Amino acid sequence: MSSFQTRPPEPTHGFDTLRRTALKAGALAVSLLASGLAGQATAQSAANQNPAAQSAAGPGGYVRPAAPGRLVEVAADRRLHIFCKGETVGPAVIFEAGLSQFTANSGLAAAQDAIAGFARVCTYDRAGMGWSDPAPEGWTYPDRVRDLHALLRAAGLDGPYVLVGHSLGGLLIRAYAQAYPEQVVGLVLVDATSERNLPEFEAARDSTVSQIDAALAVSQPGVPVIGMPAGTSAEVHMAFTPEVLRGVKAEFEALALFDAATLPPGAPGILGEMPLIVIRRGRTMSPPGEADLNHQQGQEDLAALSSNSVLIVAENSGHMVPLDEPPVVADAVRRVLTALNSPDRRL
Incomplete structure (x- = not known):
């Protein structure tokens, strides 16, 4: 395993301002932001660049925006949303977003745009997220892995694939590579969850579910449960419907x-x-705290999964590496694709 440092970051997209505003909205926003919905800032950036993507709320309230991609049937009564860009030459690049994230708020948009210049690259929404139909009752993460397999086949993306997993998505693409090894030729883990991080998710689960239940009990169909600043894009509002x-x-x-x-x-x-x-975030407490050190060791554990691996430290990124430094993610994908075209496939 080798390692090297990253380039300076791309500008962030107003996340701190949006986060501070959302925090004022109450405990629900705090919990959701802490668990991964912070990636919604990317949707605001995209809407600023594309005013046509914004949907103003009329007398009836919020209007859900149109899906950017297409809905593909994966079962008799269920569809998943997938959004692809770029050429079809070579392995397709498939993104797996983190917990609670979907195409419009995953933080992956800028990296997807960069990769589309040299590869076919797709993001998608897991069952119940974004524009995808709800998950069946009791749907497990292995079920979600099988969903992705069914989606790629139904969408005509036959593989092979380079899978890119951010946060909890890292566990899912590892599970996909285990279940369908003949389809996966390379992995990029972006500040991915390791087994060492699972207690953090467990600790957040019960309180988050309780707060969501409380919000759902007084919610109206299609209406966001918290207020957001004037001018916030419909895609950001969508995360709180x-x-x-x-x-x-x-x-x-x-x-x-x-x-x-x-x-x-x-x-x-x-x-x-x-x-x-493996791409690890570089921003930590100063000096690094116990959680930081535990996370760093987890990233080293992930890099050890292959004898042909590289560990990159994204020095200017927090957990949302694709949002903070999208070129780092795009460069990693390009490096994997380049290796796949070399005689020995070494990075």
Whole structure:
């Protein structure tokens, strides 16, 4: 395993301002932001660049924006939303977003745009998230892995794939590589969840579900449960509609079943010589706290899964690396694709 440092960051997109405003909205916003919905800032940036994407609320309230991609049937009564860009030459690049995130608020938009210049790259919404239909009752994370497999087949994306997983999405793409090894030729783990991080998700689960339940009890269909600043895009509002919050709740509830029996193997070298790039956030407490050190060790554990790996420290990024430094993610994908075209496939 080798390592190197990253380039200076791209500008952030007003996340701190949006976060401070959302924090004032109450305990629900605090919990959701802490658990991953902070990526909504990217949707605000995209809407600022594309005013046509904004939907003004009329007398009836909020209007959900149109899906940017297409809805693909994965079962007789269910569809998932997928959004692809770029050419079809070579392996397709498939993003797996973090817990509670979807295409419009995942923080992946800028990285997807950069990758689209040299590869076919797709983001999608897991069941119950974004524009995808709700998950069946008791839907587990292995079920979500099977959903992705069905989606890619139904969408005509036959593989092979380079999978990119941010946060909890890292566990999901590892599980996908385990379930469908013949389809996966490379992985990029972006400040991904390791087994060391799971207690943090467990600790947040019950309180978050309780707060979502309280909000849903007084919610109206299609109406965001908290207020946001004037001019906030419809995609950001969408993250706080009861329909999406039910999807968030389902993802948290699935964590209760995310035990050792459902995790992909974490043994060193389990991925053989598959090209693997691990990107770790560089921003920590000063000096790094216990949680920071635990996370850093988890990232080193992830890099050890393959004998053909690189660990990158995104020095100017927090957890939302794709939002803080999208070129780092795009460069990692390009490096994996370049390795796949080399005789020895070494990074």
